Amino acid sequence: MKRRTFLGGAMAVAVVGYGSSTLAQQPPIKIGMSMPQTGGLAGGGKASLLGIEIWRDDVNAKGGLLGRKVELVVYDDKSSASETPAIYAKLVDVDKVDLLFAPYATVPTAPIMPFVKQRGLLLMGNFSFQVNSKVGHDMWFNNAPWGPADSWAASFLDLAQKAGGKNMALLTADQEFAQNLALTARDVAKKRNIPIVFDQVYPPNTVEFSSIVRALKAAKPDIVYVASYPPDSAGILRAVNEIGIGDSVKIFGGGMVGLQFAAVMSNLGSLLNGVVNYNTWLPEKSMYFDGTKEFFDKYTKRAVEAKVDPLGYYLAPFGYAMGQMIEAAVGATKSLDQKGIAKYLRENEHKTIVGPIAFSADGERKETATLQAQFRGVKDKDIEQFRSSGRQVILFPDKLKTGDLISPFEAARN
Amino acid sequence: MNKRNHSIAFWAAVVVFLVAVLSMTQIVRNEYPFFAGYVILQFIALAVAWSILGGYAGYVNFGTNAFFGVGVYTAVALFKATGAPLAVQIAAAAVVGMTLGFGVGLLTLRMRGIFFSIATIALAIIIETFVMNWRFVGGAAGIQIQRPPVMAPFDSYVKMLFFVQAILVVIAIAIARYIQNSRIGRGLQALRDDELAAECTGVPTLKLKLIACMISGALISAAGAPAAMYLQYADPSSAFNLSYSVSALAMALIGGTAHWIGPVLGAILLGSTQQLLAVTISSEVNVLVLGIMLVLFVVGAPKGIIGLLRPRYRLRAGGKQ
Numbered sequence: 001m002k003r004r005t006f007l008g009g010a011m012a013v014a015v016v017g018y019g020s021s022t023l024a025q026q027p028p029i030k031i032g033m034s035m036p037q038t039g040g041l042a043g044g045g046k047a048s049l050l051g052i053e054i055w056r057d058d059v060n061a062k063g064g065l066l067g068r069k070v071e072l073v074v075y076d077d078k079s080s081a082s083e084t085p086a087i088y089a090k091l092v093d094v095d096k097v098d099l100l101f102a103p104y105a106t107v108p109t110a111p112i113m114p115f116v117k118q119r120g121l122l123l124m125g126n127f128s129f130q131v132n133s134k135v136g137h138d139m140w141f142n143n144a145p146w147g148p149a150d151s152w153a154a155s156f157l158d159l160a161q162k163a164g165g166k167n168m169a170l171l172t173a174d175q176e177f178a179q180n181l182a183l184t185a186r187d188v189a190k191k192r193n194i195p196i197v198f199d200q201v202y203p204p205n206t207v208e209f210s211s212i213v214r215a216l217k218a219a220k221p222d223i224v225y226v227a228s229y230p231p232d233s234a235g236i237l238r239a240v241n242e243i244g245i246g247d248s249v250k251i252f253g254g255g256m257v258g259l260q261f262a263a264v265m266s267n268l269g270s271l272l273n274g275v276v277n278y279n280t281w282l283p284e285k286s287m288y289f290d291g292t293k294e295f296f297d298k299y300t301k302r303a304v305e306a307k308v309d310p311l312g313y314y315l316a317p318f319g320y321a322m323g324q325m326i327e328a329a330v331g332a333t334k335s336l337d338q339k340g341i342a343k344y345l346r347e348n349e350h351k352t353i354v355g356p357i358a359f360s361a362d363g364e365r366k367e368t369a370t371l372q373a374q375f376r377g378v379k380d381k382d383i384e385q386f387r388s389s390g391r392q393v394i395l396f397p398d399k400l401k402t403g404d405l406i407s408p409f410e411a412a413r414n
Numbered sequence: 415m416n417k418r419n420h421s422i423a424f425w426a427a428v429v430v431f432l433v434a435v436l437s438m439t440q441i442v443r444n445e446y447p448f449f450a451g452y453v454i455l456q457f458i459a460l461a462v463a464w465s466i467l468g469g470y471a472g473y474v475n476f477g478t479n480a481f482f483g484v485g486v487y488t489a490v491a492l493f494k495a496t497g498a499p500l501a502v503q504i505a506a507a508a509v510v511g512m513t514l515g516f517g518v519g520l521l522t523l524r525m526r527g528i529f530f531s532i533a534t535i536a537l538a539i540i541i542e543t544f545v546m547n548w549r550f551v552g553g554a555a556g557i558q559i560q561r562p563p564v565m566a567p568f569d570s571y572v573k574m575l576f577f578v579q580a581i582l583v584v585i586a587i588a589i590a591r592y593i594q595n596s597r598i599g600r601g602l603q604a605l606r607d608d609e610l611a612a613e614c615t616g617v618p619t620l621k622l623k624l625i626a627c628m629i630s631g632a633l634i635s636a637a638g639a640p641a642a643m644y645l646q647y648a649d650p651s652s653a654f655n656l657s658y659s660v661s662a663l664a665m666a667l668i669g670g671t672a673h674w675i676g677p678v679l680g681a682i683l684l685g686s687t688q689q690l691l692a693v694t695i696s697s698e699v700n701v702l703v704l705g706i707m708l709v710l711f712v713v714g715a716p717k718g719i720i721g722l723l724r725p726r727y728r729l730r731a732g733g734k735q
Contacts (some may be wrong), residue, residue: 038701075693081556081645081652083692086449089572090693093446110489110647174546177650183555203543232691302603 010040018300021295028071029064029336031057031096031326033058033126034087036104040081043261044315047308048126049074051319052101054298059323060245063328068247073097077108092119098336101213101322102126104315106176113137122338124322125363127315129180139342140363145280145354147368151279153185153225155372156254157192159276160223163407165248169221170237171212172255178227181255184221185225197221206232209239214296220248224409232259237271249409253277254372260314262383269380276405279371281313281354282392286400292353311386321352355400370397374405374412417595424591428584435580439573448576452644455579455684460658461665461677462586463633465625468663469671470599472606473522474493474709477534478662480541481631482512485638490551490648493559495497504639511635512628519627523620526609537657542654556649565735575640580641586633590674593629602626634662648683661688670718677717 007175031310033052036045056070064070073095077083084103086292088319091097098195100121102109116123116135125131129148146152146172160168168189174183182201189196199221200212216224224245233256245252253276258264260279265272281287299312299375309316326341330348333340349358358366378385385391392402406412439448460478467473488510489503498506521533546554561571568574568581593599604612613619642648661684669680684707692702714723 049448076655078692079658080654080655081647081649082453082641085645086446086689087692089446089449093444107649107652110556110649111645113558114561131558134560174543176651179554239648338525338639 026068028069029066029099030071030073030095030097031101031193032073032088032091033101034075034077034084034091034103034108036079036086036108037076038215040106040205041079041105041339043309044127045079046236046306047303047312048104048315048319049394050299050302050306050308050312050317051213051295051316052323054295054316055320055323055327065327066334066336077103079105079108081107081111084108085111085115088115093122099341100124102128104133113140115330116140118257120338122342124326126322127318127334129177130295130364131249137363138346138361139338141359142364143324143325143343143357145318145365145369145371147365147370148182148360150188150351151368152181152255152370155189155368155370156251156278157185157188157194157223159363159395159405161192161194161250165222165250167195167197167221167328168223168225169200169216169219170196170225171198171200171202171216171226173204173228174201175204175233177257178204178229178255181227182270183255184323184402185227194223202232204229205233209235210243213239213243213245219248220246222248222250223351224249224252226252228257230261230264234256234264234268235281237244237268237275239269241285245409247408247410250407251276251405252409260376262309262311262386265311265378265386266381266383268365268383270378272375272378273414274375274396274406276372276374279314279373279392281317282371282373283313283396283399284373284392286394286402287355289353289355290351291321291326292317295353317354321354321357324348324352325357336395367397371400374403376406376412416619416688428588432464432580432584432645435577439568444574445570446539448570448572450689451486452572452576452579453689455543455576455583455681456641457661457665457685458678458681459579459583459586459637460634460662461669461681462590462632463581463637463660463673464673465666465674465677466593466633467630469666469677470602471623471626472592473526473623474531474663475518475534475625475630476531476659476663477518478659479656480534480538482638482658483562483632483643483650484514485489485635486542486642486648486653487545487551489637489639489642490557490559493642494551494557495722497562498644499562500574500640501623503642504578504582504636506637507646512632512671514635516624518544518631519624522623522627525633538654538656538659542555542650545650545654552648552652554650556647556652559646559648561643561646571643573643578640579637582633582637584698586637589629589633589673590677591642593626594674598622661685664708668708668715668718670715670720672717676718676720683719 035049036042056072060069071289075087077087100123102123104126109128109131113131113135117135122139127144147304157256170182170185172178198216198221210257214222256277259277295317299316303310303312329341329344346359349356372395373394376393394400395405426538464478467475485507488507492498492503492506522530525533551557564571564574601617604617605619609619665680666677668675668684
């Protein structure tokens with residue numbers, strides 16, 4: 001009896017081994033990355049990773065790249081800049097990965113830029129902001145829709161000026177990303193002769209904003225540009241709701257981080273109405289491309305299990321798109337030669353689930369695809385409402401536009 | 415005579431260690447061991463430096479990250495302003511760290527125990543806020559740094575940093591060892607056990623505390639200075655990360671603070687575990703593993719690794735006499 005079981009097992013192993021031998025003979029293509037899975041950036045990092053994993057499963061179901069399976073090698077960088085140099089040295093020198101993806105966000109990515117430049121390695125960027133501007137690596141390609149550095153503030157001020165805004169108030173957190181935005185906003189305002197009537201930088205852990213909002217209101221600005229982080233975004237909106245912001249304000253928002261995440265959105269509910277804020281992907285008609293819907297069907301199912309953002313609009317589809325670009329480039333060049341892949345990525349436009357992507361010389365998008373969208377008709381405590389179109393109407397860019405700005409801000413709040 | 419033999423053995427070990435490190439940089443091609451090794455060496459230096467004040471004097475300093483960040487940003491500012499070489503950056507960081515240590519030392523005039531610890535946390539927050547608003551060194555957005563060309567005999571900058579950090583470790587250990595065996599160390603031990611009694615019996619407590627703070631601060635800042643060149647990037651939230659304080663403290667406690675070898679053992683154990691976990695388990699679980707390790711040591715070995723080893727040493731020494 002025992003011997004028969006053993007024989008059966010051996011045969012089964014042999015059959016399975018034979019069946020998968022075409023894929024098994026070739027070693028897998030390894031893609032290495034670090035990803036914030038603990039610490040402040042973990043929420044975003046996990047959602048981004050899920051997007052990349054869905055791509056891996058899709059491409060493997062289609063037979064892999066160059067007939068080889070794709071395998072991800074992922075380490076946790078604890079959201080810290082000090083962890084990534086050692087991790088990427090391990091990925092390259094010990095794990096001998098074939099390709100590299102960058103971790104989510106600017107801080108963990110910045111220390112590895114000089115390393116990849118020195119070694120001449122291709123790096124697919126993952127939502128960092130202007131991390132290559134000083135390094136000048138020609139094999140860096142950012143998946144984020146940011147585009148040129150000043151386009152972020154420029155698009156918001158375009159909308160504001162069209163609505164009749166003539167002077168601006170700035171309210172910004174004293175942190176890396178918000179200060180980058182504030183810097184470009186001041187530059188753009190100066191170029192366009194928009195006077196800044198209020199410029200307040202607040203420390204990162206501020207929770208009480210009523211005195212700041214009162215001072216802001218007293219300055220009677222037309223345009224209010226806010227660059228804030230999740231906890232303060234909520235605090236600012238609560239204070240605005242209590243105190244009001246005055247009838248002079250034509251447009252409010254711009255760079256508020258947090259209003260892209262399901263938990264924060266459902267928590268704030270109707271307080272969001274009227275706010276114009278940046279975004280990367282929204283469930284509006286103009287945003288569906290080849291494969292977008294299928295991606296979100298898979299994401300929605302797996303997000304529950306992976307305990308990540310149930311909507312996943314902000315990062316996950318761009319993780320998938322990063323994989324799609326590699327898939328296209330490896331397919332076209334029929335090799336893993338990083339120089340060849342970089343050349344292909346630089347010279348072509350790529351079809352992805354977040355729309356066509358083309359790169360400029362610095363590895364950022366040629367044109368910005370960062371959305372400015374206005375919250376409308378949002379009710380309290382309901383995540384599901386954000387899955388339907390019309391809750392966040394896209395005002396910019398023109399190609400993707402699904403509505404016009406309602407102004408002034410007070411009128412749009414109701 | 416016995417003491418002299420000890421000294422000879424110690425310095426021989428130092429020479430062997432440095433020669434081993436230097437030849438490793440010349441022989442090993444793969445760069446990963448140097449990246450990971452640098453971090454472990456950095457933590458040895460931090461833990462040893464921390465225990466001069468925290469272990470010998472018993473003043474628990476939670477502001478390791480303040481001194482570390484000051485070291486990083488001294489190096490950044492100096493490099494950006496004058497392009498100063500690495501050795502000058504480290505020396506300058508040590509001087510600034512020493513000055514800051516003097517300030518912290520004065521705090522001990524009025525504060526002890528938990529209040530001193532809280533004040534050192536506050537110090538870190540104040541300095542971090544200051545750096546965040548200092549645009550010259552990148553402010554809140556951080557700053558990217560281009561390394562200068564590497565110097566002979568090294569063929570990569572990381573290998574050079576690895577060797578430099580090894581020298582800093584040796585300096586930290588030599589100073590800690592000297593303090594431990596000198597009047598300063600005995601004085602610090604006395605004031606740790608009972609500050610009032612020590613003062614009454616003629617131990618110059620304030621002077622000793624100031625010395626301990628200044629030396630500890632200078633060593634921590636010096637160990638932090640090369641981090642700017644290691645990361646080629648500095649931002650306030652990473653440079654002033656509280657994890658430096660927690661790790662330095664945990665390493666010293668796990669190793670034991672009564673002897674300079676304690677923090678060294680603790681840092682090697684915890685530092686390599688951290689590096690190993692980062693590239694093996696690599697998820698939330700690694701935080702859990704470290705947490706469990708800490709709890710086990712606190713419960714099972716309250717005096718650290720050397721506490722576990724000491725009774726045996728004593729027995730043997732007693733047997734010989």
